[in-house]
Amino acid sequence: MSLTKGESKRTAPYINVTPLIDVLLVLLIIFMVISPAKPFRFETKIPERPRPGQGENSSSLVVTVPKDGGGYRLNTQEARTLEELGLQLRRALDGRPSDLKAVFVKAPQALAYGQVVKVIDVIKAAQGGPIGLQIENLEQ
Secondary structure, rough: OOOOOOOOOOOOOOOOOHHHHHHHHHHHHHHHOOOOOOOOOOOOOOOOOOOOOOOOOOOOOOEEOOOOOOOOOEEEEEEOHHHHHHHHHHHOOOOOOOHHEEEEEEEEEOOOOOHHHHHHHHHHHHOOOOOOEEEOOOOO
């Protein structure tokens, strides 16, 4: 078979995909290793209800804000003003380790947000923290 001037030998195009598959698998493995494992769900811990007769924890501090704004209460101690509440909090928090300085604010839902913020500011000034918020009548 001789080739003439007008005829040229054409080869069929052939794409070698083996190197492309190798690159794809390497990239897949790299991304699997680099990407962080995402949790399937978020776990939360809900505090248990106190057993009857157990009472409140003596180390917990609860500031109660009344609906009418007529005074405040730190656990069982009455305070007429925010300044008195701040002094009581400083006395209660003084000498406590940092992990026992949690203070809970208990207020009715109908109370204005600004009044609760003022109480939170007093707690922060007394070096209390973390601060937890409670709502009265959660069972309803």
